[in-house]
Amino acid sequence: MDFTIILQAGIASGTVLLFATIGELFSERAGVLNLGVEGMMLIGAMSAFSTTIATGNPWLGVIVAMLFAGIISQIHAFIVITLQGDQVVSGLSLTFLGAGISLVLGDGLSKAGTVALLPNFSMPLLNLIPILGKIFFTDQSVLVYIGYLLVPLAWYYINRTRPGLHLRAVGEYPSAADALGINVFRMRYFYVFVGGMLAGLAGATISLAVSPGWFSELTTGGQGWIAIGLVIFAQWDPVRAAVGSYAFGALRRLILDIQGPTMLLGFANPFYYNPYLGFFLQMLPYLFTVVVLVIGSREAMRKRIGAPAALGNPYIRGERGK
Amino acid sequence: MAESKSITQRKPLRIRVEPRLSEPPAWYPAAISFGALIIALILGGVLISLAGGDPILSYKHIAKASFGDIGVLSDTIVKATPIILAALACSVAFRMKLWNIGAEGQFIMGAFGASVIVLAPVLPAETSRWIFIPVMMMAGMAAGALWGFIPGYLKAKFNVNEIISTLMLNYVAVAWMNFWIFGVWTEGGFQMSPKFPQTAWLPRLLEYAKSIPAFRGLTTHLGLVIGIVAAVILWFIIFRSRWGYEIRLIGDNPQAAKYAGINITQNVIWVMMLSGALAGLGGMSEVTGVVHRLQTAPIAAGYGFTGIIVAWLAKLNPIVIIFVSILFGALILAGREIQPSGVPKMIQGIILVCLIASDFLLRYRIVISRGEE
Incomplete structure (x- = not known):
């Protein structure tokens, strides 16, 4: 096993988590918890794949995926922002709805065969860096590079720009933001839409780049939920989100690859000779998410940093409190 | 002339939303849930027909295949x-x-x-x-x-x-x-x-x-x-x-x-x-x-x-x-x-969305009136 190859593939599969995590991060920074990531990713994966089949243009697939998932996210936005419904239940219902719609519209897509995929390329010069160049800049999908750009951009936007300041104000102290003339409702709708689009992009990344195709609900396999866990681990910071996403991507790859070779570190590979032990490997990403949550929650308690103060609460004009 | 003016000046219908101050009657939440269910089934029907199916046939089929006789009722x-x-x-x-x-x-x-x-x-x-x-x-x-x-x-x-x-x-x-x-x-x-x-x-x-x-x-x-x-x-x-x-x-x-x-x-x-x-x-x-x-x-x-x-x-x-x-x-x-096989799941999702949206009517009431405030 060549670990640089595993890490290289891990970065690609971590890009899926990265988009979904950053998207959810924007939504939560504005004070809206959206548990519908899994559903929006399924919508994105399905619509990207089917658009690409129909038109032969994967970029059109990406755009349709982002728009469709963004529109679906507005159902959640309407329920929790305008109707002040419970964010947990509404987000869950969005996951059901997204899964249902993508299963209905994606019916038969799994037999569609191969489509035009997004291009892979190596970044000139940067790919010559020893080891790191191989892992990060050699034969990666264009979406992976977009992911590299997204992380610093998101960080800079949230922490160093005026709209980013408004975003944080809306999530921390909406009534103060409102008093300053920021339209809390419009901002929240907007960032839920951003979250939806990025979840859609995450879905498109799966079906057009990382593991091409449409495999009904198995396409995402719970990655939307892992992304929500990663936001907590990341403590709502894009850079930490990137670290978590890539680490999880690498773990997913490692689990797939570890079952292949007959020898492992000089010993007979138990996962090769007893394939059913692979089920324990399959548990690892999910168990790791729980472990990561424990770490994130403990650290947050110790450092007294936490979720955006208004996360999960509807903003009602004229009511006292946050 | 004066009369027509008074017609054009009639105040438009105003829809206001105000918080409920008192508990709604006991039947009200059940009625709202039922209404949400009906709306969900209608929306589901629209989506089924958009996906190329026949919603009325689908629902008829659901009713017959689940409550049609004692055997299927038992299966239900x-x-x-x-x-x-x-x-x-x-x-x-x-x-x-x-x-x-x-x-x-x-x-x-x-x-x-x-x-x-x-x-x-x-x-x-x-x-x-x-x-x-x-x-x-x-x-x-x-x-x-x-x-x-x-x-x-x-x-x-x-x-x-x-x-x-x-x-x-x-x-x-x-x-x-x-x-x-x-x-x-x-x-x-x-x-x-x-x-x-x-x-x-x-x-x-x-x-x-x-x-x-x-x-x-x-x-x-x-x-x-x-x-x-x-x-x-x-x-x-x-x-x-x-x-x-x-x-x-x-x-x-x-x-x-x-x-x-x-x-x-x-x-x-x-x-x-x-x-x-x-x-x-x-x-x-x-x-x-x-x-x-x-x-x-x-x-x-x-x-x-x-x-x-x-x-x-x-x-x-x-x-x-x-x-x-x-x-x-x-x-x-x-x-x-x-x-297609995802229909029941989609309908479940739509039902849940409608339900959670309808909770709004338990906390607020919608008042339609003519004239100002």
């Missing part, structure tokens, strides 16, 4: 049985605003726990059924409760978000069950365990067809009785016991509960275990009443997730859950034959 009830227990599991946790999304995993662990009794084997195959059943019930509940304990403990000790942890444990439970089915208990390499001996089956109505001919072919099993008894007991716990009062108070107003000296940490763990035990009982009932072997597809069929919707639709009331479960049992039963 068989489908409703695991949903009742899963929804009860969700309702007790939701009552405390504890978002247990892990009924699916707890259900699977319950089925696994019950299977251990037969397959390990803990009890020999010739054991009397009336020893088998209570032992399997205990094992199923214990396994489910353990699966509920883990996120409950993590929530109480480390403030770990229970939504994510319960959900992650669902995937772990599926992998765990698969390991045992494929690696240990496989029947001739197939993806299932050997069939349980008949002594480990829950009794079904068709067994009594000799004395009561009307029961011929009916597969309704003892699990229904278990579900109904569990619902009644849960109703008493929630609405008539001190513990239930604590659970409701924590859910409605955690601050007040804290000041009243209620131990929230301990309640989080106990309620998660009760929730897990109920879902585990559902898994036990499904594996011993219907499937009669441990097998992935029919056990991990999403009953835990449907339970979430049912619990919400029933406004967390254990008795109402029984009836709503039958409705959803019908949807799932009939949905198996509907194409």
